[in-house]
Amino acid sequence: GENVEQHPSTLSVQEGDSAVIKCTYSDSASNYFPWYKQELGKRPQLIIDIRSNVGEKKDQRIAVTLNKTAKHFSLHITETQPEDSAVYFCAADTDKLIFGTGTRLQVFP
Amino acid sequence: EAGVAQSPRYKIIEKRQSVAFWCNPISGHATLYWYQQILGQGPKLLIQFQNNGVVDDSQLPKDRFSAERLKGVDSTLKIQPAKLEDSAVYLCASSLVAGNTEAFFGQGTRLTVV
Numbered sequence: 265g266e267n268v269e270q271h272p273s274t275l276s277v278q279e280g281d282s283a284v285i286k287c288t289y290s291d292s293a294s295n296y297f298p299w300y301k302q303e304l305g306k307r308p309q310l311i312i313d314i315r316s317n318v319g320e321k322k323d324q325r326i327a328v329t330l331n332k333t334a335k336h337f338s339l340h341i342t343e344t345q346p347e348d349s350a351v352y353f354c355a356a357d358t359d360k361l362i363f364g365t366g367t368r369l370q371v372f373p
Numbered sequence: 374e375a376g377v378a379q380s381p382r383y384k385i386i387e388k389r390q391s392v393a394f395w396c397n398p399i400s401g402h403a404t405l406y407w408y409q410q411i412l413g414q415g416p417k418l419l420i421q422f423q424n425n426g427v428v429d430d431s432q433l434p435k436d437r438f439s440a441e442r443l444k445g446v447d448s449t450l451k452i453q454p455a456k457l458e459d460s461a462v463y464l465c466a467s468s469l470v471a472g473n474t475e476a477f478f479g480q481g482t483r484l485t486v487v
Contacts, residue, residue: 265431270415296473307464307478308416315473353415357472360429361406363415 266291268356270364277344278372285367287354288336296357297330297337302366303350311352312339344371375399377479379465385485391453394482398446398467404428405442406476407450408464416464422448423471455486 267290277283295316300308314321314328321328330337349371354364378397386392398405403424408416421428424445442448462483466476
């Protein structure tokens with residue numbers, strides 16, 4: 265079955281710097297790759313997603329890239345702000361939605 | 374639009390007791406997921422329904438966990454008997470269809486087994 269690996273597990277950046285989180289997946293049939301943000305004690309919420317027919321997608325300060333050949337995808341956050349501090353999860357979807365292990369991002373003012 | 378509803382929000386039980394969680398997905402969503410999220414880990418898929426049929430339950434410990442989605446709407450997840458290692462947040466999510474669409478999560482049920 266699908267396996268999703270996510271790195272790093274923790275990431276600390278200074279406010280204004282960029283943050284990059286990387287994920288790899290195992291099932292080449294995966295065709296949908298969402299990213300979720302989970303604040304402490306809250307539910308995961310979608311922040312951006314990408315489909316297999318697209319290589320890159322951008323939404324303001326957030327971008328996601330997908331390399332289907334290498335089976336990896338990445339989340340890029342530019343101009344980080346303290347409110348970006350949270351746990352971020354990548355996921356891969358064939359006919360079931362499998363999550364990575366999460367990255368705890370801390371943005372220091 | 375109403376979100377995914379879950380109850381209870383919190384539950385504390387002793388080991389070997391039984392417990393049930395309830396989920397009401399977003400209206401019209403055919404796909405329903407149950408995830409187990411242990412503190413500090415990513416959500417682990419326990420079971421996925423498409424309408425009232427099971428798509429995947431390969432990670433569901435079937436000797437103690439059971440789930441049903443009668444009439445393809447609400448769902449219940451049961452644990453009987455509970456073990457200490459079942460302490461986690463149980464998240465329900467739903468999406469319009471399986472694959473290629475956003476999954477919306479409920480607030481979760483935090484289970485503590487003592």
